[in-house]
Amino acid sequence: MKGKHNTLLTWLGKSDRPVQIIASGRAARASSGMISGVAGALYSYHQGFIGPGNMGPGLSTQAVIYCLLGGSGTLIGPVIGTAVIEILTYVLADIESIRQFLSWLTNTELFSPELYFLSHLPADMDSGETTAVVVMALVLSLLATLYPSWRAARLDPVEALRYE
DSSP states (O other): SSSSHHHHHHHHTTOOOHHHHHHHHHHHHHHHHHHHHHHHHHHHHSSSOOGGGGGEEEEEEEEHHHHHHTTTTTTTTHHHHHHHHHHHHHTOOOOHHHHHHHHHHSSSSSHHHHHHOOOOOOOOHHHHHHHHHHHHEEEEHHHHHHHHEEEEEEEEHHOOOOTO
C-alpha cells in the first residue's frame, strides 16, 4: 500500500498494517467462497441431483468427525482423519469377510450364514407377482387422479381466480 494512501496514513499517524490485515481477510473470504463454490459444483455433478436431503446435518457432522479424528490444529490433521475414516469405511463395508475373520480368530462359527444372511438376502423374484404389483399400482394411481382431473376440467378459470 505505497503511494497516496501511505502518505495519508502517515499523516494520520498510523501505519498501513491494519489495512493490510483487512485486505488479506477479504482475500481469504473471497478465495474461501470460490473454493466452496467449486466444491459445491463438483458435488452436485457427482450426485446428479442436489435436494434438501443432501444438505442435512449428516454431511457437516461427517466433516466435524474428520477434523476431530485428525486434529483441527493443522491443515494435514483433517486430511489424515478423512483418509482414515474413508479407508475404514471401505474395509468394513464387506461384512462377510469380517465374519470370516472373526470366525477364524475365535475358531468358532459366528453368525451362521444359513441363519443371519449377512452377505446376501434370500430373495426369489417372481415375475408374475411383480407384474401384478406394478399393474395394481398403475390402476390405483390412475383411479386416484381421475376425479381431481375431472373436477379441474369442469372448473372455470375466471371463477376460480375471482375468489382467490
